Amino acid sequence: GIQVEQSPPDLILQEGANSTLRCNFSDSVNNLQWFHQNPWGQLINLFYIPSGTKQNGRLSATTVATERYSLLYISSSQTTDSGVYFCAVGPPDAGNNRKLIWGLGTSLAVNP
């Protein structure tokens, strides 16, 4: 099955710094989502981005499907950005099955 690898596993930033999180996947996908999991466990949708580039405020994401990777950019980080960032992908042979396969996440801590 599809393998999803995220890097770096851990990241510590000072408030105001920028960062790039990477997600590599081993096969074609029909779905790619970035999530932020807050300390209480809630998964918050950041981007649905199986290909292309999107921006939402201080966050942006790019997926290069042909090269099987996606990048999440966080600019001017804030303490509220702390948490775990997950990349999750959907296999193309899933049909109506919307199952997502997840990486291990990047744990981000933003210090004031």
Add this chain to the structure above:
Amino acid sequence: ETGVTQSPTHLIKTRGQQVTLRCSSQSGHNTVSWYQQALGQGPQFIFQYYREEENGRGNFPPRFSGLQFPNYSSELNVNALELDDSALYLCASSPGTSTIQYFGAGTRLSVL
């Protein structure tokens, strides 16, 4: 706020007991998926329900079962609880026209 609600938020059970977790999906979403997230890991796909039928299952034993009701709400049942079942259980819903999934805040299950 994703519109997906799960209950209860926390639960403590003992080994061998049975548990039922509940999920109310976002209005208009006819697909519900359940995931198990162990500490420090990404979520693992348990199964998915579409219009009251199971239409995809991950690598979980038959003691993990589910139901979807006509209003698209869902239950996850786990029989003969084991210590390793201790985890955060996440429910996600998606509309029939999209693969984007929206997650509830989860139920944290502890098996003693």
